[in-house]
Amino acid sequence: MAQQTLAPRPARAPTGAPATSRPSRVRRSRTPGPRTLLIAAVAWLLAALFLLPYAEMVVTALRPANELRDATYLPSTFEWANFVDVWRESRLGDNLRVTLLVAGGSTLLVLLVAVPAAYYTARMRFRGRRLFLLLVLVTQMLQPTSLLVGLYREFYQLDMLNSVWTLILCNAAFNLAFAIWILTAYFSAIPEALEEAAMIDGLGRAGALLRITLPLAMPGVVTAMIFTFIAAWNEFVMGLTLSTEPESQPLTVGINSFIGNYTVQWNYLFAGSVVAIVPVVVLFALIERKVVSGLTAGSVK
Numbered sequence: 001m002a003q004q005t006l007a008p009r010p011a012r013a014p015t016g017a018p019a020t021s022r023p024s025r026v027r028r029s030r031t032p033g034p035r036t037l038l039i040a041a042v043a044w045l046l047a048a049l050f051l052l053p054y055a056e057m058v059v060t061a062l063r064p065a066n067e068l069r070d071a072t073y074l075p076s077t078f079e080w081a082n083f084v085d086v087w088r089e090s091r092l093g094d095n096l097r098v099t100l101l102v103a104g105g106s107t108l109l110v111l112l113v114a115v116p117a118a119y120y121t122a123r124m125r126f127r128g129r130r131l132f133l134l135l136v137l138v139t140q141m142l143q144p145t146s147l148l149v150g151l152y153r154e155f156y157q158l159d160m161l162n163s164v165w166t167l168i169l170c171n172a173a174f175n176l177a178f179a180i181w182i183l184t185a186y187f188s189a190i191p192e193a194l195e196e197a198a199m200i201d202g203l204g205r206a207g208a209l210l211r212i213t214l215p216l217a218m219p220g221v222v223t224a225m226i227f228t229f230i231a232a233w234n235e236f237v238m239g240l241t242l243s244t245e246p247e248s249q250p251l252t253v254g255i256n257s258f259i260g261n262y263t264v265q266w267n268y269l270f271a272g273s274v275v276a277i278v279p280v281v282v283l284f285a286l287i288e289r290k291v292v293s294g295l296t297a298g299s300v301k
Contacts, residue, residue: 054277061270068266079267083275086268092275094247095254100279101164102239102250103232106171110179110228111221113172118183119209123192133184140177144170148241155242162248167239171232179224186220187213222287233280251276 032040060068062078086092121129144151151170152161160166194216195208203211214221239250246254255276258269 057270057273060266061274063267065267082267082271086271086275090254090257090268090272091246091249092251092254092272095249095251096275098164098167098243098248099233099251099276102167102171102235103229105164105168106175106232107225107228109168109172110176111225114176114179114183114224115214115221118180119187119213121180121184122187133181136177136180140181142174144174144235145237148237151238152241162243162245164248166242167232167235167250170238170242171235172228175228175231178227182224182227183217183220186217190216226283226287229283230280233276 059074061082062080063070063075063082064077064079067075121132155161155163155166190213194212195205198208198212199205234252235250236252236256239253240256243249243253246257251272255269255272258265258272
């Protein structure tokens with residue numbers, strides 16, 4: 001028999017020998033082109049135009065009283081005592097407390113009602129579902145000013161004027177429709193198979209909602225929360241009509257008291273406006289992280 005010649009096996013590399021490393025790709029920094037520079041310049045210009053009124057508001061809030069009518073952009077000295085004086089000489093502290101209670105209470109009440117209502121509307125195909133969503137959208141078109149006379153008479157007969165609960169109920173009622181509408185869209189976009197798998201594992205309907213569906217719908221919940229909070233924070237007409245006592249008025253009505261019949265205290269007016277803006281800015285700074293965590297909370301179990 002003819003002997004078969006076997007090819008020699010390749011020699012193995014000794015243990016501990018350094019492995020051949022692949023040549024690493026060198027990332028070259030690209031210089032921005034003219035189009036990118038133009039877009040960046042336009043973006044910075046638009047940002048400056050939007051921030052200019054706020055800068056003017058802060059500068060005017062720090063002007064001395066004798067320089068309010070000067071044409072110079074910056075005052076000679078910054079009067080930081082304006083913020084202390086506006087806090088002492090007015091009921092700005094009481095107005096801020098009322099606004100925080102109204103905005104926070106309205107947002108909490110809206111979420112407590114809108115989340116189960118939107119979830120039921122998105123998951124249950126009941127008769128008249130489309131008509132219900134249409135009516136929810138139609139109620140969003142009603143302006144609070146068109147119902148002020150009826151609301152005033154109703155709360156007057158119930159002896160609920162100058163009450164924080166009155167403003168909470170009114171603000172929650174006028175912002176509930178938008179919250180239900182947007183949360184229904186978010187719940188409908190989440191696959192129902194995720195809840196069915198969770199219920200097979202032993203969770204009930206409420207457990208699947210709280211642990212599976214709600215974290216995935218967190219961007220919609222945050223959007224509804226921001227919309228309700230800002231709308232209640234900036235509301236003016238209902239607070240002016242339903243709250244006649246200075247200590248029970250919200251911040252928007254309290255700031256309006258610096259506008260008199262013959263004079264306007266511009267430094268105090270803008271100082272109060274700066275105080276009114278700060279909580280909203282803090283809220284957005286905190287909510288930005290919650291949006292990112294809400295997008296990824298339901299992806300890993």
